[in-house]
Amino acid sequence: MNKIAVVTGATSGIGKAVVELLLKENIHVVGLGRNIEKIESAMKEFAHLTDEANLDFVLGDLSDTRQTNLAGQAIVDFVNEKYDGKIDILMNIAGIVSSGLHLNEDGNEVTFAINHLAVFLMTYHMIPLLKKSDDPRILVVSSLSHYWASINWKNIQSKKFYNILKSYKRSKLYNVFFVKEFSKRYHDIKIYAIDPGLVKTELGLKRTNRLAHIIWNSKMNKGKNPLYPAGFMVHVATQEKYLTLSGHYIKKGISIESSKVSYSPEDARKLWEYSEELTNIKFKY
Ligand SMILES: NC(=O)c1ccc[n+]([C@@H]2O[C@H](COP(=O)([O-])OP(=O)(O)OC[C@H]3O[C@@H](n4cnc5c(N)ncnc54)[C@H](OP(=O)(O)O)[C@@H]3O)[C@@H](O)[C@H]2O)c1
16 A cells, blocks of 8 residues: 655655655655645656656645644645545655745744744644554654754744844754654654755745845755755655654764754753644644
8 A cells, every 4th residue: 555645845845856756656645835836847747657656736835823724724634535534654844044034924933934833733733644554754854054053032933133044043953842842742653853964956045135045056056956865755754764763863864963952851842832822732642
Protein backbone atom coordinates (compact mmCIF):
# COMPACT_ATOMS: atom_id res chain seq x y z
CA MET A 1 0.00 0.00 0.00
CA ASN A 2 1.28 3.45 -0.87
CA LYS A 3 2.08 5.80 1.96
CA ILE A 4 0.37 9.21 1.95
CA ALA A 5 2.17 12.51 2.57
CA VAL A 6 0.94 16.05 3.15
CA VAL A 7 3.48 18.67 2.06
CA THR A 8 3.25 22.41 2.71
CA GLY A 9 5.25 24.79 0.53
CA ALA A 10 4.82 22.23 -2.25
CA THR A 11 4.88 24.62 -5.21
CA SER A 12 8.49 25.78 -5.10
CA GLY A 13 12.00 25.23 -3.78
CA ILE A 14 12.61 22.46 -1.26
CA GLY A 15 8.92 21.53 -0.96
CA LYS A 16 8.52 21.01 -4.68
CA ALA A 17 11.68 18.88 -4.81
CA VAL A 18 10.29 16.80 -1.91
CA VAL A 19 7.06 16.27 -3.88
CA GLU A 20 9.05 14.98 -6.84
CA LEU A 21 11.06 12.52 -4.75
CA LEU A 22 8.04 11.31 -2.77
CA LEU A 23 6.25 10.51 -6.05
CA LYS A 24 9.34 8.65 -7.25
CA GLU A 25 9.08 6.54 -4.08
CA ASN A 26 5.43 5.84 -4.97
CA ILE A 27 4.14 7.90 -2.07
CA HIS A 28 0.81 9.65 -2.66
CA VAL A 29 1.17 13.41 -2.18
CA VAL A 30 -1.34 16.01 -1.03
CA GLY A 31 0.43 19.33 -1.53
CA LEU A 32 -0.63 22.64 -0.08
CA GLY A 33 -0.19 25.59 -2.44
CA ARG A 34 -1.39 29.18 -2.30
CA ASN A 35 -1.14 29.96 -5.98
CA ILE A 36 -3.32 28.24 -8.57
CA GLU A 37 -0.93 28.82 -11.51
CA LYS A 38 1.94 27.27 -9.56
CA ILE A 39 -0.24 24.33 -8.60
CA GLU A 40 -1.22 23.74 -12.23
CA SER A 41 2.38 24.01 -13.33
CA ALA A 42 3.56 21.47 -10.70
CA MET A 43 0.73 19.10 -11.67
CA LYS A 44 1.90 19.30 -15.29
CA GLU A 45 5.58 18.96 -14.46
CA PHE A 46 5.05 15.84 -12.34
CA ALA A 47 2.28 14.20 -14.40
CA HIS A 48 4.78 11.59 -15.66
CA LEU A 49 5.37 10.46 -12.05
CA THR A 50 1.73 9.74 -11.29
CA ASP A 51 1.30 6.24 -12.70
CA GLU A 52 1.89 4.55 -9.34
CA ALA A 53 1.31 7.48 -6.97
CA ASN A 54 -1.32 10.22 -6.83
CA LEU A 55 -0.55 13.92 -6.80
CA ASP A 56 -3.22 16.30 -5.55
CA PHE A 57 -3.14 19.85 -4.34
CA VAL A 58 -5.24 21.75 -1.86
CA LEU A 59 -5.36 25.53 -2.27
CA GLY A 60 -4.68 27.37 0.96
CA ASP A 61 -2.71 30.09 2.66
CA LEU A 62 -0.80 29.99 5.95
CA SER A 63 -0.61 33.71 6.65
CA ASP A 64 -2.82 33.84 9.73
CA THR A 65 -4.83 31.67 12.09
CA ARG A 66 -8.11 31.88 10.20
CA GLN A 67 -6.56 31.00 6.85
CA THR A 68 -4.37 28.24 8.30
CA ASN A 69 -7.42 26.71 9.98
CA LEU A 70 -9.23 26.81 6.63
CA ALA A 71 -6.26 25.22 4.86
CA GLY A 72 -5.92 22.54 7.56
CA GLN A 73 -9.63 21.75 7.40
CA ALA A 74 -9.54 21.60 3.59
CA ILE A 75 -6.74 19.03 3.76
CA VAL A 76 -8.62 17.02 6.41
CA ASP A 77 -11.76 17.01 4.24
CA PHE A 78 -9.78 15.96 1.19
CA VAL A 79 -7.95 13.16 3.02
CA ASN A 80 -11.17 11.93 4.64
CA GLU A 81 -12.73 11.65 1.22
CA LYS A 82 -9.81 10.19 -0.75
CA TYR A 83 -7.72 8.27 1.80
CA ASP A 84 -10.18 7.29 4.51
CA GLY A 85 -8.81 9.91 6.89
CA LYS A 86 -5.24 8.61 7.04
CA ILE A 87 -1.85 10.12 6.27
CA ASP A 88 1.61 8.77 7.12
CA ILE A 89 3.82 11.81 6.65
CA LEU A 90 3.48 15.54 7.28
CA MET A 91 6.18 17.77 5.82
CA ASN A 92 6.00 21.31 7.22
CA ILE A 93 8.14 23.10 4.65
CA ALA A 94 6.42 26.43 3.82
CA GLY A 95 8.33 29.44 5.10
CA ILE A 96 9.28 33.03 4.42
CA VAL A 97 11.78 35.78 5.14
CA SER A 98 10.37 39.27 5.28
CA SER A 99 11.94 42.71 4.96
CA GLY A 100 10.37 45.19 7.35
CA LEU A 101 7.85 44.59 10.10
CA HIS A 102 4.48 43.30 8.81
CA LEU A 103 1.62 42.17 10.99
CA ASN A 104 -1.06 39.73 9.85
CA GLU A 105 -4.81 39.87 10.52
CA ASP A 106 -4.26 38.56 14.05
CA GLY A 107 -1.65 41.23 14.78
CA ASN A 108 1.16 38.64 14.71
CA GLU A 109 4.46 39.31 12.95
CA VAL A 110 4.28 37.47 9.59
CA THR A 111 7.56 35.51 9.81
CA PHE A 112 6.61 34.26 13.25
CA ALA A 113 3.08 33.48 12.00
CA ILE A 114 4.03 31.55 8.84
CA ASN A 115 7.26 29.88 9.98
CA HIS A 116 6.15 28.93 13.47
CA LEU A 117 2.43 29.36 14.22
CA ALA A 118 1.28 27.81 10.93
CA VAL A 119 3.52 24.78 11.59
CA PHE A 120 2.01 24.51 15.05
CA LEU A 121 -1.55 24.80 13.78
CA MET A 122 -1.17 22.64 10.67
CA THR A 123 0.36 19.88 12.80
CA TYR A 124 -2.58 20.16 15.20
CA HIS A 125 -5.03 19.62 12.32
CA MET A 126 -3.07 16.67 10.93
CA ILE A 127 -2.81 14.70 14.19
CA PRO A 128 -6.07 12.73 13.83
CA LEU A 129 -5.01 11.74 10.29
CA LEU A 130 -1.51 10.76 11.41
CA LYS A 131 -2.88 8.71 14.29
CA LYS A 132 -4.44 6.34 11.75
CA SER A 133 -0.99 5.45 10.36
CA ASP A 134 1.13 2.66 11.81
CA ASP A 135 4.27 4.73 11.15
CA PRO A 136 3.38 8.43 11.39
CA ARG A 137 6.16 10.98 10.97
CA ILE A 138 6.39 14.78 10.86
CA LEU A 139 9.26 16.82 9.46
CA VAL A 140 9.70 20.52 10.19
CA VAL A 141 12.21 22.48 8.14
CA SER A 142 14.33 24.55 10.49
CA SER A 143 17.65 26.12 9.52
CA LEU A 144 21.31 26.45 10.34
CA SER A 145 20.51 30.08 11.16
CA HIS A 146 18.77 28.98 14.38
CA TYR A 147 22.23 28.57 15.96
CA TRP A 148 22.51 32.37 16.04
CA ALA A 149 19.08 32.96 17.56
CA SER A 150 18.21 33.75 21.13
CA ILE A 151 14.87 33.80 22.89
CA ASN A 152 13.62 37.02 24.41
CA TRP A 153 10.29 36.69 26.17
CA LYS A 154 9.79 40.46 26.11
CA ASN A 155 10.09 40.46 22.32
CA ILE A 156 9.06 36.95 21.36
CA GLN A 157 7.72 37.91 17.90
CA SER A 158 10.63 40.30 17.24
CA LYS A 159 8.18 43.17 16.75
CA LYS A 160 10.40 45.59 18.66
CA PHE A 161 13.48 46.69 16.72
CA TYR A 162 12.40 44.40 13.86
CA ASN A 163 15.24 42.94 11.89
CA ILE A 164 14.77 40.56 8.95
CA LEU A 165 17.47 38.13 9.97
CA LYS A 166 16.74 38.21 13.69
CA SER A 167 13.10 37.41 13.08
CA TYR A 168 13.89 34.59 10.63
CA LYS A 169 16.51 32.98 12.88
CA ARG A 170 14.16 33.11 15.84
CA SER A 171 11.35 31.50 13.87
CA LYS A 172 13.71 28.66 12.98
CA LEU A 173 14.74 28.29 16.64
CA TYR A 174 11.03 28.03 17.46
CA ASN A 175 10.80 25.16 14.95
CA VAL A 176 13.42 23.30 16.99
CA PHE A 177 11.62 24.04 20.27
CA PHE A 178 8.37 22.82 18.76
CA VAL A 179 9.92 19.55 17.56
CA LYS A 180 11.50 18.86 20.94
CA GLU A 181 8.34 19.66 22.87
CA PHE A 182 6.12 17.68 20.49
CA SER A 183 8.36 14.62 20.83
CA LYS A 184 7.90 14.78 24.60
CA ARG A 185 4.13 15.03 24.36
CA TYR A 186 3.53 12.52 21.54
CA HIS A 187 5.43 9.25 21.60
CA ASP A 188 3.59 7.45 18.82
CA ILE A 189 4.08 10.18 16.21
CA LYS A 190 7.75 10.72 15.35
CA ILE A 191 8.96 14.25 14.60
CA TYR A 192 12.20 15.71 13.27
CA ALA A 193 13.71 19.18 12.78
CA ILE A 194 15.49 19.33 9.42
CA ASP A 195 18.47 21.51 8.59
CA PRO A 196 18.54 21.62 4.77
CA GLY A 197 21.79 23.62 4.56
CA LEU A 198 22.05 26.47 2.07
CA VAL A 199 19.71 25.73 -0.84
CA LYS A 200 19.30 27.53 -4.14
CA THR A 201 15.67 28.72 -4.01
CA GLU A 202 13.77 31.99 -4.30
CA LEU A 203 13.09 32.21 -0.56
CA GLY A 204 14.94 35.51 -0.18
CA LEU A 205 13.37 37.13 -3.24
CA LYS A 206 9.66 36.97 -2.39
CA ARG A 207 8.88 39.33 0.48
CA THR A 208 12.11 41.23 0.55
CA ASN A 209 13.62 44.55 -0.55
CA ARG A 210 16.30 45.24 -3.15
CA LEU A 211 19.19 45.01 -0.73
CA ALA A 212 17.99 41.61 0.47
CA HIS A 213 17.68 40.49 -3.17
CA ILE A 214 21.30 41.39 -3.85
CA ILE A 215 22.49 39.56 -0.71
CA TRP A 216 20.30 36.50 -1.36
CA ASN A 217 21.33 36.25 -5.03
CA SER A 218 25.02 36.30 -4.18
CA LYS A 219 24.52 33.77 -1.35
CA MET A 220 22.42 31.50 -3.53
CA ASN A 221 25.25 30.84 -5.94
CA LYS A 222 26.74 28.68 -3.20
CA GLY A 223 23.45 26.92 -2.45
CA LYS A 224 22.69 23.29 -3.26
CA ASN A 225 19.98 22.09 -5.62
CA PRO A 226 16.71 21.61 -3.64
CA LEU A 227 16.75 17.92 -4.59
CA TYR A 228 19.80 17.48 -2.35
CA PRO A 229 18.10 18.17 1.04
CA ALA A 230 14.86 16.70 -0.33
CA GLY A 231 16.57 13.33 -0.73
CA PHE A 232 17.56 13.25 2.93
CA MET A 233 14.12 14.42 3.96
CA VAL A 234 12.45 11.52 2.18
CA HIS A 235 14.88 9.16 3.95
CA VAL A 236 13.97 10.65 7.34
CA ALA A 237 10.29 10.28 6.51
CA THR A 238 10.56 6.64 5.47
CA GLN A 239 13.63 4.80 6.76
CA GLU A 240 13.46 2.64 9.84
CA LYS A 241 16.69 3.93 11.37
CA TYR A 242 15.04 7.28 12.16
CA LEU A 243 12.37 5.76 14.38
CA THR A 244 14.59 6.15 17.45
CA LEU A 245 15.48 9.76 16.65
CA SER A 246 12.19 11.54 17.31
CA GLY A 247 12.77 15.11 18.53
CA HIS A 248 16.22 15.27 16.93
CA TYR A 249 17.78 17.92 14.70
CA ILE A 250 18.86 16.27 11.46
CA LYS A 251 21.31 17.52 8.85
CA LYS A 252 22.22 15.49 5.74
CA GLY A 253 20.35 12.58 7.30
CA ILE A 254 22.46 12.65 10.47
CA SER A 255 21.34 13.63 13.95
CA ILE A 256 23.43 16.56 15.22
CA GLU A 257 23.23 18.90 18.22
CA SER A 258 20.95 21.87 17.81
CA SER A 259 21.83 25.20 19.45
CA LYS A 260 22.44 25.34 23.20
CA VAL A 261 19.41 27.52 23.88
CA SER A 262 17.14 25.10 22.00
CA TYR A 263 17.58 22.57 24.83
CA SER A 264 15.75 24.69 27.40
CA PRO A 265 12.65 22.65 28.36
CA GLU A 266 11.09 25.69 30.09
CA ASP A 267 11.31 27.82 26.96
CA ALA A 268 9.98 25.00 24.77
CA ARG A 269 6.99 24.52 27.08
CA LYS A 270 6.39 28.25 27.40
CA LEU A 271 6.46 28.71 23.62
CA TRP A 272 4.03 25.81 23.21
CA GLU A 273 1.58 27.35 25.69
CA TYR A 274 1.96 30.81 24.17
CA SER A 275 1.28 29.34 20.70
CA GLU A 276 -1.82 27.52 21.97
CA GLU A 277 -3.09 30.80 23.38
CA LEU A 278 -2.44 32.71 20.16
CA THR A 279 -4.09 30.10 17.94
CA ASN A 280 -6.87 29.34 20.39
CA ILE A 281 -6.33 25.58 20.33
CA LYS A 282 -5.43 22.92 22.88
CA PHE A 283 -3.52 19.84 21.75
CA LYS A 284 -5.09 16.60 23.04
CA TYR A 285 -2.94 13.58 23.84
N1 LIG B 1 16.76 27.96 0.89
C1 LIG B 1 17.52 27.79 1.95
O1 LIG B 1 18.76 27.96 1.88
C2 LIG B 1 16.92 27.38 3.26
C3 LIG B 1 17.80 27.14 4.33
C4 LIG B 1 17.26 26.76 5.55
C5 LIG B 1 15.92 26.59 5.69
N2 LIG B 1 15.07 26.83 4.65
C6 LIG B 1 13.64 26.66 4.85
O2 LIG B 1 13.13 25.80 3.87
C7 LIG B 1 11.73 26.05 3.71
C8 LIG B 1 11.41 26.15 2.24
O3 LIG B 1 12.04 27.29 1.72
P1 LIG B 1 12.68 27.35 0.26
O4 LIG B 1 14.08 27.76 0.42
O5 LIG B 1 12.35 26.15 -0.50
O6 LIG B 1 11.94 28.64 -0.31
P2 LIG B 1 10.70 28.80 -1.30
O7 LIG B 1 11.02 28.18 -2.60
O8 LIG B 1 10.31 30.22 -1.26
O9 LIG B 1 9.59 27.92 -0.60
C9 LIG B 1 8.75 28.42 0.41
C10 LIG B 1 7.41 27.79 0.22
O10 LIG B 1 6.50 28.30 1.20
C11 LIG B 1 5.32 28.70 0.54
N3 LIG B 1 4.67 29.79 1.28
C12 LIG B 1 5.16 30.99 1.64
N4 LIG B 1 4.24 31.74 2.25
C13 LIG B 1 3.12 30.99 2.30
C14 LIG B 1 1.82 31.22 2.77
N5 LIG B 1 1.47 32.37 3.33
N6 LIG B 1 0.91 30.23 2.64
C15 LIG B 1 1.23 29.06 2.06
N7 LIG B 1 2.45 28.78 1.58
C16 LIG B 1 3.38 29.74 1.69
C17 LIG B 1 5.78 29.18 -0.83
O11 LIG B 1 4.69 29.24 -1.74
P3 LIG B 1 4.91 29.81 -3.23
O12 LIG B 1 5.45 28.66 -4.02
O13 LIG B 1 3.54 30.21 -3.63
O14 LIG B 1 5.86 30.95 -3.14
C18 LIG B 1 6.81 28.13 -1.15
O15 LIG B 1 6.19 27.00 -1.70
C19 LIG B 1 11.43 27.31 4.50
O16 LIG B 1 10.82 26.96 5.73
C20 LIG B 1 12.80 27.90 4.75
O17 LIG B 1 12.84 28.67 5.92
C21 LIG B 1 15.54 27.23 3.43
